[in-house]
Amino acid sequence: MGIERALDWEMFGAAAVGLSLFAVTAICANVAVAHDTGPNSMGMDKATRPLEHSNGSSVATNDPIPVLALLQSPHFVPSLGVTPAAFGTGRKDVGVYHRLRSVSSGLCLDVLGGSSNNGSAIVQFTCHSGEAQQWYFGQVSSGNYQLSAKHSAKCMRVEGGSTAAGALLSQQVCARDGAGFSGTRFIPRRVGTTTPAKYQLRTHSAGMCLQVPDSTLKARAVQQPCTTASSFLWTFEPVAPPSQSDVNGRWSPVYPLPSIPSAAALLPNRKVITWSTWNAETFGGSDPVDRTYTVLFDPRNPTAPTGSIITHTDHNMFCPGTAMLADGRLVVNGGDEKKSAVTSIYDYRSNTWSRAASMNEERWYNTSVTVPDGDVFTLGGNRTSRLSGTGEIWDWLANTWNWVPGAVMDPIVSGATKENRAQEHPRLFVAPNGKLFLPGPTPNMQWYDIGSGGSVKSAGRRGDDEFSQNDVTVPFDVGKLLKTGGNPMYNFGTEDGYWPSSRNSYVIDVSSGSAVVTKIAPMKYPRTFANGVVLPNGQVLVVGGLDNGAGFSDDGAILVPELFDPATNSWTELAPMAKPRPYHSVALLLDDGRVLVGGGGLCRYDCPENHPDVQIFSPPYLFKGPRPVIQSAPSSVAYGSTFNVSTMGTVTGFALIRMSSVSHSTNTDQRYMRLASSGSGATRTISAPSSGNVAPPGFYLLFALDGDVPSKAAVVQIK
């Protein structure tokens, strides 16, 4: 055990939460594999083989393992609001905007008139708090940044990519590459050792420096041969994020978990099951075994999570497909670095995992979705296997996986590059027409019809969007999806380059049976690996992620969440969380209207990006006054029926949100709808959803609303 680990133990020991709370038990560890002989099924021999654990000691897999203490490594100190001293010398660690103030004039770089048009001049102007003076440093290669303006999401550029002295700067689309790319890269170089730090901003293409020649208001910025005169020097002033408040929302303490929640599901008993991989800290290793670390977390008792190591299903449930079944059980199929065809099912009623039929094909990073008749369709996950990735459907009654031969991957992969990793986590949603709509990550959207052997048809292009892996796509109303962020590169950033994440945002309306794409205001921050959670008021919380596509990194973590309001198609920043939530992080709506956010990591032993913890966000609607109350509601309702609920307080409407599972920013369960109601006073009569096309069968959260303020939810099964 190294010094750092010893320190971790001490730090953990000093924490307010005691070790005893994290008893790690190996439930069901000695239950024989009963009913499956799938390709990875090697029985107890493999599952009980001793392992070289990360602390160097050899332990049997079925023994309790004190993993938690190893994981309490608070390496990460949030640097929000602090300008890093090392700008230009390597990777940064901030996800904040900066004002750029001229040392000579004291004025700030501004897009003239706050314009969002291409070609608008970059000028100096009196410093203020507006978004046209806030710049994001998006790293594109070591020490090279694109500077994008917050209001427009467009980039500062030397006009025409000119290398001439005196060339002017204006704002242009943030080109990824090609002709528009030159003139958009800047290299901050610190000059002297003053506080605050002063920087030159060197242009990559010309090797010149950004200058504003005098103190004239609205003077345009130009490039000139670099000197250290004050007209070439800039201070970078971080813009403070919103504070924790009733208006901006409030975060709970960070609650440690026994393992990293890289996947999670909200269960009908209002608890959350999370899971990770075969090891508490790393997905890789020379001898990964088929088992999974899981945690049962009760938001009402957040300091007492229960960790388990599931060995008897012989399934490493790492980067799988996930879906919630009609009866509230969770299905997890595929996953595992070695690829896996195994299907596991978690039953909240007995708190047990069991094994179901294996798929016809091994998959890693596939997507699963519960379809209107309760079966589960899965697609993709064939990048490393080189198998077909063609869709299969699990018949829940017969417990068999059957090919859907026409549900092929070609349209998803078409035109993609290796770095797009197009075969991974296709976005799949049940549309009101009963077909499966695939809005991404390819910009070539598709309709998958899984009837009659299956077929695929183009749904058109996703506007002017690019390929966007690990984006956020959330069905925020019947037939309506929010699509925001993502990155054309998956896991890029470990070589010599980064790709800034996207802020592109669209509303995609499929309620007519064809996809209508509307480009909306960009998200305030660039994000990849973020999670989107639809809230009881119909708004969408987007939380976490990175400003680049690097897996297993906290660099460029965005700590400020944003709220999307479909009434105005606009974004509002909220109070920042305490920890980065990068690759392998999760977020879920809880039944009380709060949002659970956690995870990130599984990089390697003791890497600083491992985040075995969660934090719970209370959105602003919880601080607006008394909440309505649902006193009673039926436990299940039938499609097309009406049902009564009794309420207390002011009730202006009802919302229904499907309880969901999430991994890798992928959540196919989640969906939102308002329900029509009649009556007044304590008893209201509500119309249930019409069919499984609108509301796939399963457990839902039913919220009463007083305007935008939600009740705590009743849990209702729709069938």
Ligand SMILES: [Cu+2]
């Ligand atoms: Cu993964």
